[in-house]
Amino acid sequence: MIEIQMLRRLMIWVVPYWTMFAFAIISLITIAVTTSLLPLFIKPLLDNILTSQHGLEEFQFALLAILGLLITRSLASFSCSYATSWVSGKVGIDLRRTLFDKLLALPLSYPKETNSDKLNINLFSEIEHATDSIAQILIIFVKEILTITGLLIVMILLNWEFSFMGFLIAVVIGLIMQFVSQASNSHQKVPSLLITPTFLTSCKHIKSIKLDGSQSQESQHFCNSIDHQRNLALKQVVAKTFSKTIAFIMIATILTVFFFLFKQQISLGMMTVGDASALITAVLMLVLPVRRVLNIQTSPQNKFQVIHNVDALLAQQNETDPGKVEIANARGQIRFEEVNAGNYSQTCPPLFNLTLTIQPGEIIALPGSSQGQERTLIDLIARFIHPASGRILLNDVDIATIKLTDLRAKIAWITPDTRLLNDTIAANIAYGTMRCATEASIMKVARTCHVTTFAREMPHGLQTRIDNQDIKFTENQRQRILIARALLKNPAIVIIDETTSVFDTDCRLVNNALDALIQNRTTLIASSQPNMLGKAHRIIKLT
Structure with a gap:
C-alpha cells in the first residue's frame, strides 16, 4: 500500500516548483479526458460507416474529432513527461544538496555510529531513481483514476445497464493480467547461483581433493547440483506457461460471453453496432488503467525506503560547538x-x-x-x-x-x-x-x-x-x-x-x-x- 505520509513529505520538496507541477497535473487531466472521450466518437463513426442514414459531414466530424483527441493526448503526454521529469530532477538536486550539506555538518564520529559510507553512497545514487519512480507512481495514480472515472461516465452515457458489467469485466481481466505478471516475475528468479558454492568450495579445497583422490565424487556432486538447478528451472517454466495459458482461456471466455450478450442486444434492436463498439472499446480501455492502479498497491516499498533513509540522515545531530572564547592571534603553542x-x-x-x-x-x-x-x-x-x-x-x-x-x-x-x-x-x-x-x-x-x-x-x-x-x-x-x-x-x-x-x-x-x-x-x-x-x-x- 502506498505510504501517504512519505508522499506528503515528498510533496514538501515539490512546493517550490508548484507551477511546473500544476502544469503536469493539467496535462494528466487532459490525457484522461481525451482518452475517455474516444469511445463517444467511435459510436457515430461506426454507425455512419454501417448505415447510410447519416451524412458525410457527421462522418468527417467524428473522424476529425478522433484525430484531434489523439493529437491532443500525444501533446499532453509529452508535456506531462517533460514536466514531471523536470520537477523530479529539481527535487533530486535539492535532496542531494541537502544531504551533502548535512554530511558536511555531521560530526566525525558519525561513521562509527552507522554504516554511513555504504548508506550515503546508496542514497546519492538512488535518489534520482527513487524520485523518478515515485513521480511515475503519482502520474499513474492520478492519470489512471481520472481515466477510469471518465470511461465509467462515458459507459453510463452509452448504456447504463452494461456499464456495471463492463467495469467488472475490466477489473477481472486486470486482476488476471496482474496475477500472471507477478507470477512471471517470480518465476524469472531462477536460482542460477546454486552451483556457485559447490564450485567455489571445490576450488578452495582443490589440494585436499587431489590428495584424497576424490575428483570423481566431486564431479558427480557438481553434476547433481547442475541437474537440480535444471529441474527447478523447468518447473518454473512450466508454471509460468501454464498460468499464462489459463489466464488466456479465462479472458477469452469472458470476452466471448460479453460479445454474445452484445450480439443479442443488437439483434433485438436495443443497441446499435456503434453503441456496442463504443462500449467494447471503453471496456478494453479500462483494463490497462485498472491493472496499473492495482500494480501500485503491490509495488515494492524500496522506492519509499530511500525517503526513509533521507529522513533518518537529516535527523542526525549536527556537530555541536560549545565554545565561547574568541582568539584573535595564536602563537601556535x-x-x-x-x-x-x-x-x-x-x-x-x-x-x-x-x-x-x-x-x-x-x-x-x-x-x-x-x-x-x-x-x-x-x-x-x-x-x-x-x-x-x-x-x-x-x-x-x-x-x-x-x-x-x-x-x-x-x-x-x-x-x-x-x-x-x-x-x-x-x-x-x-x-x-x-x-x-x-x-x-x-x-x-x-x-x-x-x-x-x-x-x-x-x-x-x-x-x-x-x-x-x-x-x-x-x-x-x-x-x-x-x-x-x-x-x-x-x-x-x-x-x-x-x-x-x-x-x-x-x-x-x-x-x-x-x-x-x-x-x-x-x-x-x-x-x-x-x-x-x-x-x-x-x-x-x-x-
Whole structure:
C-alpha cells in the first residue's frame, strides 16, 4: 500500500516548483479526458460507416474529432513527461544538496555510529531513481483514476445497464493480467547461483581433493547440483506457461460471453453496432488503467525506503560547538595534558594518557605507526573528535572553550590527494573562508608556492580552469595549488597529513613550497617519508 505520509513529505520538496507541477497535473487531466472521450466518437463513426442514414459531414466530424483527441493526448503526454521529469530532477538536486550539506555538518564520529559510507553512497545514487519512480507512481495514480472515472461516465452515457458489467469485466481481466505478471516475475528468479558454492568450495579445497583422490565424487556432486538447478528451472517454466495459458482461456471466455450478450442486444434492436463498439472499446480501455492502479498497491516499498533513509540522515545531530572564547592571534603553542581519546573509528585509534608540549614554530613529525594513533592526535587538535579525559590547550586556552570557527581558522590541514574544484586556479587558492581574498594576496602566495611558474604559460594565467580539457595539470602542479591555498590562510598551525598519500618532495618546487608554508609555523607532519621527517625539529612516536 502506498505510504501517504512519505508522499506528503515528498510533496514538501515539490512546493517550490508548484507551477511546473500544476502544469503536469493539467496535462494528466487532459490525457484522461481525451482518452475517455474516444469511445463517444467511435459510436457515430461506426454507425455512419454501417448505415447510410447519416451524412458525410457527421462522418468527417467524428473522424476529425478522433484525430484531434489523439493529437491532443500525444501533446499532453509529452508535456506531462517533460514536466514531471523536470520537477523530479529539481527535487533530486535539492535532496542531494541537502544531504551533502548535512554530511558536511555531521560530526566525525558519525561513521562509527552507522554504516554511513555504504548508506550515503546508496542514497546519492538512488535518489534520482527513487524520485523518478515515485513521480511515475503519482502520474499513474492520478492519470489512471481520472481515466477510469471518465470511461465509467462515458459507459453510463452509452448504456447504463452494461456499464456495471463492463467495469467488472475490466477489473477481472486486470486482476488476471496482474496475477500472471507477478507470477512471471517470480518465476524469472531462477536460482542460477546454486552451483556457485559447490564450485567455489571445490576450488578452495582443490589440494585436499587431489590428495584424497576424490575428483570423481566431486564431479558427480557438481553434476547433481547442475541437474537440480535444471529441474527447478523447468518447473518454473512450466508454471509460468501454464498460468499464462489459463489466464488466456479465462479472458477469452469472458470476452466471448460479453460479445454474445452484445450480439443479442443488437439483434433485438436495443443497441446499435456503434453503441456496442463504443462500449467494447471503453471496456478494453479500462483494463490497462485498472491493472496499473492495482500494480501500485503491490509495488515494492524500496522506492519509499530511500525517503526513509533521507529522513533518518537529516535527523542526525549536527556537530555541536560549545565554545565561547574568541582568539584573535595564536602563537601556535599546543599542550596536551593527560589526554585520553576513545576509539572513534577504525581511522582514529585510541590514545592513552598523552602529555605533550609543542612550542610555537616547532615542527613535529609523527611517523606512521601500526596503530595509526598520529591520526587521532591531529584530529584532536582540530576538534574533529573530543578527548574522553584530559585537556588540549592552545596558547594556554582549552580548545574545548574556543569557538570552533576561530579555532579552525588558525589551522591549515593539507593532504596531497585533496580534490580540486572544477573552477579556476585562483578560485582553488582562494578557498573556503578565504574566497574573498584580494587578487594581490592570491598572486603573492601563488608566486611563493611556484604556482605562477606554470600558470603564466597557460592562456588565462590564474584564471585558467582546472577542468579545461585542453590543459593537463600534473600531480605536483595540483599539490602546489593546495599548498598555496594553505599559505593564503596564514595559519598559526599547519597539519600535513600524508596518511593516505604523499607529496612529491622529489620535485624541488613542491619541496620549496612546503618549506615556505611551514616556516615559523607550528607544524605537525603525519608522514613516514624521509624527506618529510627531515624537516622536523622533533620526531615523536606514539605508542
